Amino acid sequence: MGPFDQATFSAAVLLTTPLLLAAIGELFSERAGVLNVGLEGMILMGAFGAYWGQWWTGNLWLGMVAGAAAGVALAAVMALLSITAQADQIVVGVGLNLLALGLTTFSFREVFGDRGEIVLDRMGTVRIPLLSRVPFVGEVLFSQTPATYLTWAIVAMTWFVLYRTTWGLGLRAVGELPAAADTAGINVALRRWQAVMVTGALAGLAGATLSIVRLGLFQENMSAGRGFLALAAVIFGRWKPLGIVGACFVLGGADALQLRLQAEPYVPAEVWLFIGLLGLAGAAWTLTRSRRRASVTTVGALLGLAAIGVTLRAMAPTWSFPPQLWLTLPFVVTLVALSGLAGSQAAPAAIAVQYRRERDV
């Protein structure tokens, strides 16, 4: 099994949690037509807010609430500027990321600067009776922290809210054709505000899982690009809850794998085999999906990848990689996935488009 053992899978599930929370949160905004690039900043605010909250109150759950509140606070600025004042969503989002970085760094130094590192109590794992006793799966999926279980519950609720409630129906319409929603009597600006607030809360919770749930610590810029990975996961998951779950697990898995590989002296042979299998699976998928139009070069390249993987597995060379390079693995996976989906039509039609009644009706 090499690096593909139960420990890596458990870590993958653990690392997926903040990503999934943030991506599901972002889904609300984007389905309502708001491209919230400030997600990274909201996660960071959540991470700090939660740490501060737990330190102040001494209660981890109150810390989680404080994290969500911090995310909502930043989201309110996003909504105010981009929905009410109709400023460009992307510009505002980028600005908020910088604001959040500055604000958290400054506050952290102000409050904790001369106190030294304070490690707070982390959230313990809770083994779910019976289910956690299933071999492998039980350890990987059902021996996690309550934060992870909460995340799964939120994902399920998100699906229900989006597809089974009037609020969700209106939200999706607002993201597709706001003029249609407006003429049907839905307050477009209000619905977008609500969606961005939900995003802020979930992104804040995602930050909390980074700081207090996992480490009991806050570090400057500790979101470290996860907000952008989550933005990619939304696209990669084609703006659907289940797709996003898949995308987040792939990205979380890549993260867990790279952490594991950093510790290896050289690239384990299993990795080559994995690449080979990936190539084969990719070729098969391309062929079954569109047999007639499958490009020869795509299939050829994938089969070539498979051949290289299998050959290297057989040779088992002792190549080593600098650990810093492994760090880029989730981002490389993201790039490859996104370029594979170029030109996909699944995006909400009104994403990043302002709505003005006088102009659009």
Next chain:
Amino acid sequence: MAPLLQMTGITKRFPGVVACRDVSFAVEAGEIHGLLGENGAGKSTLVKILYGLVDPDEGRIEIDGREVRIRSPRHALALGVGMVHQHFMLVPTMTVAENVALGLRSDRPPLSRLRRVAAKVAELSQRYGFHIDPDQQVGELSVGLQQRVEILKLLCRGAELLVLDEPTAVLTPQEWQQLRGTMRSLADAGKAIVFISHKLDEQLSISDRCTVLRDGSVMGTVATAETDKASLARMMVGRDVVLRTERPPRAPGRPVLEVHGLHLNAAEDRCLLADISFTIAQGEIVGIAGVDGNGQRELVEVLMGIRTATTGTIRHEGETVTRLTPRRYNRIGAVIPEDRHRMAIALGLSVRENLVLKDFCRQPFSHRGITRPRVFRDFCASLLQEFDIRTPSLDVAMRQLSGGNQQKVVLAREMHRDPGLLIAAQPTRGLDVGAIEFVYRRLLEHRERGGATLLVSTELDEILSLADRIAVLVSGRFVALLENRDIDIQELGLLMGGASEMVAS
């Protein structure tokens, strides 16, 4: 008893224009009330006021005798007023049921209970003979069916007064017949309908009364049974309108455009155009008749260089130009595309910029890459005059013009320079009778000067009165190519329906 709707003294000013001037207007329950008027007369503005989309400056609105101030579409719906827009307000990626459920009060909030809505849609669809499947995606429906979904939306909200703003502009004759039936049965069920249409025949055949607007003022309300086409047109325009056109015989000259064996395949090998061959000579108008969606749009797009044909050749004055680009086409001809919002105008730019969109980079409009605003101004001013475009100024955004005036901007830009070749797709869509008369005259003048014209239209009257030869397009193929001598509208209708008869021309 008070009428269902009474609007009194409604005035609405926009910067530079008065869209409605002291308009008074009443609608009774069970009545179909026609609204007529030139492009820019203020019809859309008046009904937008009624639907809470535009705030009037003055005037009062009474519904069932009670004075109301309609603040938003939601409020209008609560008062029983529903509106089908010129551009449909449907989310194409959602199903019929989802679109209907949008904004509808659910019987068990917060659940949307789509199954319940679907059942309601099915029931109403049954009652009025709509043939709508609630689970189909709206984007896959034809225009006529989408319109029914819009009407269903209003019915599900219990609308008592339905406003239809130019609902027939995009309908085929068959679809219009069906809509007519629908409107009748709704009126018989006691609903009131306000019906905006430029087509006098339609107004005469369905409306009980007609109110005519000109320049924002009411010219009068007449009972349809006591009037006729000519007098309605005179009320609208303020002069007599020539409703029939004379097409003097003319011997065609050298061929200008020759199309041979054109095929166009979409992805998945679906065939959009098959084996299209025709020639247009100097001084000739070739009409393409057919029900909307049978390849007209694709044919025009290939000819104007937006799509490349899979096989086949296109020749212009003897020179092969099969691989056209829009830029190259621009040098040999002009085009009035069917979908003006997507392909002909930029809604956010000013009227001036839209008028020079195709000329600004050549002399005398610009010199060495620097534009010359003064030349633009004089040029645009003369076009406004010549084409009777009603706009407060050249600097207003295109989006603020009425639908018909937007179309006139496109016509002016494309027709002013006497192109040798003109492709005109639905050139009179959304125009009032006066403007239609003007366009017909221009097209015939173009023919007289020896220009070649391809006229794509779903209006059979238009084709029959203008075209020298008529091709009938069905499912991307020509089923007939005939001299326009003694064909009548029935025959053409049959051919469009698919009865095939290949006649050499």
